Amino acid sequence: MNYLFILRMIKSSIGRKQIMAVSGILLSFFMLIHLAENLLLFKGEEWYNGWVNILLSNPLTIYLEIGLLILFLLHITTGVWVRIEDWVNSRKRKYENINWQGGRTLGSATMLYTAIALLIYLGFHMLHFRFTDHSMGFYQMVTSAFRSKLFVTIYIAGAVALALHLSHGFQSAFQTLGINHKKYNFYIKILSYAVGISMVAFAAISIYFLLGLDIKPEAEYNNVIETIIE
Amino acid sequence: MENKKFNITLRVWKQKSEDSKGRFETYNVEGIIPEMSFLEMLDVLNEKLIKEGKEPVYVESDCREGICGCCGFVINGDVHGPDEHSTVCQLHMRRFKEGDVVTIEPFRAKAFPLIRDLVIDRGALDKIITAGGYISVNVGSAPDANTIPVDKNTAEKAMDYATCIGCGACVAACPNSAAMLFTGAKISHLASLPQGHPERTKRVLNMIKIMDSLGFGNCSNEYECEAVCPKEIKISAIAKMNREFLKANFLSEEDPDLPPVFHQSTVDVPEDE
Ligand code: SF4
Numbered sequence: 001m002n003y004l005f006i007l008r009m010i011k012s013s014i015g016r017k018q019i020m021a022v023s024g025i026l027l028s029f030f031m032l033i034h035l036a037e038n039l040l041l042f043k044g045e046e047w048y049n050g051w052v053n054i055l056l057s058n059p060l061t062i063y064l065e066i067g068l069l070i071l072f073l074l075h076i077t078t079g080v081w082v083r084i085e086d087w088v089n090s091r092k093r094k095y096e097n098i099n100w101q102g103g104r105t106l107g108s109a110t111m112l113y114t115a116i117a118l119l120i121y122l123g124f125h126m127l128h129f130r131f132t133d134h135s136m137g138f139y140q141m142v143t144s145a146f147r148s149k150l151f152v153t154i155y156i157a158g159a160v161a162l163a164l165h166l167s168h169g170f171q172s173a174f175q176t177l178g179i180n181h182k183k184y185n186f187y188i189k190i191l192s193y194a195v196g197i198s199m200v201a202f203a204a205i206s207i208y209f210l211l212g213l214d215i216k217p218e219a220e221y222n223n224v225i226e227t228i229i230e
Numbered sequence: 231m232e233n234k235k236f237n238i239t240l241r242v243w244k245q246k247s248e249d250s251k252g253r254f255e256t257y258n259v260e261g262i263i264p265e266m267s268f269l270e271m272l273d274v275l276n277e278k279l280i281k282e283g284k285e286p287v288y289v290e291s292d293c294r295e296g297i298c299g300c301c302g303f304v305i306n307g308d309v310h311g312p313d314e315h316s317t318v319c320q321l322h323m324r325r326f327k328e329g330d331v332v333t334i335e336p337f338r339a340k341a342f343p344l345i346r347d348l349v350i351d352r353g354a355l356d357k358i359i360t361a362g363g364y365i366s367v368n369v370g371s372a373p374d375a376n377t378i379p380v381d382k383n384t385a386e387k388a389m390d391y392a393t394c395i396g397c398g399a400c401v402a403a404c405p406n407s408a409a410m411l412f413t414g415a416k417i418s419h420l421a422s423l424p425q426g427h428p429e430r431t432k433r434v435l436n437m438i439k440i441m442d443s444l445g446f447g448n449c450s451n452e453y454e455c456e457a458v459c460p461k462e463i464k465i466s467a468i469a470k471m472n473r474e475f476l477k478a479n480f481l482s483e484e485d486p487d488l489p490p491v492f493h494q495s496t497v498d499v500p501e502d503e
Pocket residue numbers: 393394395396397398399400401411412415458459460461462463
């Protein structure tokens with residue numbers, strides 16, 4: 001049995017990054033699906049709980065969840081490993097002054113910080129929604145959380161960190177896998193920003209419920225917004 | 231001519247060796263002619279310092295025509311100076327004016343130990359080349375031209391990758407001090423040409439292995455390297471190296487880490503009586 005190629009994937013700097021890239025792209029797809037699920041909140045309790053029931057009654061869901069856990073673990077371990085290595089190999093003396101020449105973006109320069117923020121957020125998210133009492137019903141659980149200003153603030157911070165992380169991470173993953181050609185680099189970039197920006201929709205959903213837009217009749221929208229702003 | 235002369239203040243990084251403490255030293259350089267190159271300006275300063283019995287500024291250069299990769303430091307925060315895609319030796323003093331304060335620092339990276347002042351040891355790049363940045367050919371008289379046909383586009387592309395001069399600017403500009411652009415350029419150059427194919431698998435795996443062992447960082451796709459490269463090597467070189475790695479690791483029949491397989495004859499050979 002030949003396992004050298006697996007070993008090499010783990011031992012080589014490029015191999016590790018490729019593991020991070022593949023798991024990252026798959027996790028991005030998961031985030032898009034997750035976003036689509038959350039958009040069902042707009043359709044009301046019946047739709048949302050209906051979808052949750054479909055998931056819960058499906059015997060495959062547990063395997064998908066395990067797969068997801070593996071993806072997260074792969075992405076996080078390779079990410080932490082790469083960063084530790086960069087830190088070990090970092091310059092002993094910093095430059096007094098170095099001008100970044102335009103390659104870096106807000107997303108790329110903050111990858112480490114958004115990654116840490118997302119890791120903390122992930123823990124919080126799991127405790128809050130996954131490993132908690134679901135007896136009140138999923139729709140109620142989510143929307144009642146969204147009525148809290150503190151929760152929504154944390155939630156928005158998580159969504160922004162995710163948007164920044166994906167705006168660089170998504171396109172970066174393609175480059176790491178060797179997918180780079182001047183014919184389609186532009187499209188990959190656009191796609192990456194689109195995926196990143198769409199994560200802001202998570203924040204929009206939480207604000208919608210914070211403002212109580214789901215319960216107030218339309219005429220009262222303005223009043224509600226005014227009271228919140230005050 | 232005379233009235234065009236100007237003076238600048240130079241802040242230079244002085245450091246005796248890798249392990250000693252460095253600091254910035256300030257010099258006033260007078261009577262600079264705009265036509266001077268930056269290195270000539272340093273020559274003028276050094277001659278003056280030597281005449282005064284002081285220690286000159288250590289700086290490395292060789293060709294002074296942008297092709298050897300010896301020169302190179304950071305000027306006012308710009309790797310290889312303010313001109314885009316150019317080496318330090320191609321920078322001229324007309325880019326500066328009276329009263330400018332110019333700060334110069336060496337290329338900084340863990341893999342490039344400092345020798346003195348602005349001079350660094352880029353030997354790590356040579357080690358990467360030794361690990362596979364070559365092709366093996368029989369010695370003897372030069373082979374006839376075009377015995378192995380290479381189409382023009384491929385030849386041009388390989389030539390673009392081959393123009394890397396090993397200056398190390400990509401490492402110096404990288405936030406992680408990675409040598410991916412350099413290594414990618416060399417691997418892409420040889421992988422593009424039929425002459426590079428026999429050792430293709432071994433080359434990419436070995437060069438990356440050695441690169442990983444020399445204290446360079448990982449690539450986080452910040453694209454700072456291609457912005458400073460004097461030879462305009464593009465990050466497509468890194469993508470190609472990544473592809474070559476995947477190909478070598480997953481598709482290749484040979485594996486340099488496995489013991490060699492010797493062909494076994496299937497014909498029954500009668501044993502000696
Ligand atoms: S890739 Fe460019 S910046 Fe890097 S060593 Fe070669 S010529 Fe210098």
